[in-house]
Amino acid sequence: MRYFIEIAYNGKNYFGWQRQPEQISVQQVLEETISTLLRKEIKLTGAGRTDTGVHAKQLFAHFDSDKIENFDEFIFRMNSFLPKDISVKNIFEVKEDAHARFDAVEREYEYVISVGKDPFSQDFAFQINNVPNVPWMNQAAELLLAHRDFQCFSRSKTDVKTYNCTIVKAFWEATDNRLIFTIAADRFLRNMVRAIVGTLLDVGYGKTTLEDFKAILKSKSREEAGASAPAHGLYLTKVVYPDNIKL
Numbered sequence: 001m002r003y004f005i006e007i008a009y010n011g012k013n014y015f016g017w018q019r020q021p022e023q024i025s026v027q028q029v030l031e032e033t034i035s036t037l038l039r040k041e042i043k044l045t046g047a048g049r050t051d052t053g054v055h056a057k058q059l060f061a062h063f064d065s066d067k068i069e070n071f072d073e074f075i076f077r078m079n080s081f082l083p084k085d086i087s088v089k090n091i092f093e094v095k096e097d098a099h100a101r102f103d104a105v106e107r108e109y110e111y112v113i114s115v116g117k118d119p120f121s122q123d124f125a126f127q128i129n130n131v132p133n134v135p136w137m138n139q140a141a142e143l144l145l146a147h148r149d150f151q152c153f154s155r156s157k158t159d160v161k162t163y164n165c166t167i168v169k170a171f172w173e174a175t176d177n178r179l180i181f182t183i184a185a186d187r188f189l190r191n192m193v194r195a196i197v198g199t200l201l202d203v204g205y206g207k208t209t210l211e212d213f214k215a216i217l218k219s220k221s222r223e224e225a226g227a228s229a230p231a232h233g234l235y236l237t238k239v240v241y242p243d244n245i246k247l
Helices: 026-038 071-081 134-146 192-204 210-219
Strands: 002-009 055-064 086-094 106-115 126-128 167-175 178-185 234-240
Touching: 002 026, 026 055, 026 071, 026 086, 071 086, 106 192, 134 167, 134 178, 134 192, 134 210, 178 192, 192 210, 192 234
Parallel strands: 055 234, 106 126
Antiparallel strands: 002 055, 002 086, 106 178, 106 234, 167 178
């Protein structure tokens, strides 16, 4: 039988989602915990890979196992075994061929910026001192919706077959002393969101004009775009699946 689990985690202490040969990852901790509880080796397949230090408010992964009788009890036991910075929120049975990565139709991220020094958000928001021009950044962000090839925002050494992504949502909001960037797409390239945020901040500070931003999109060159924003301000917030994957 195949199961999806819904998890959330604080990425500060982990070298991303995916297993690493020498470093601790979220995937490793979860696999070891579930394997202990089910008394058999369990391998997880995640909806995507978050980088070192990136957080997730919602991420799904699938695994195969014999029948799990009581989901509530299993969730309670998993959370009892897991460290405080990883939480299992839900588990449900899916079709045998359901896939956490390939069946996802949309993913959404938020990037959080704190304006001014805030000791209570230092691990969870990128702190800046000067407020950028949010309308300028939103004008540039709107251009992302009509674009498809995002090689300019992709990590240079990657093995993807295509750089095409369909972005359906991209906007900034200012609330109190925070700026929050929300972006949703069918898929994302490695480092893509952080590179977009860094480049949009350049627009907000007047270092990059709207015409420059258009040229960056057309260039397909990572060197033309801005520096990547720090990992600790980034959150994977939503992964969407078609209803028909569930039993």
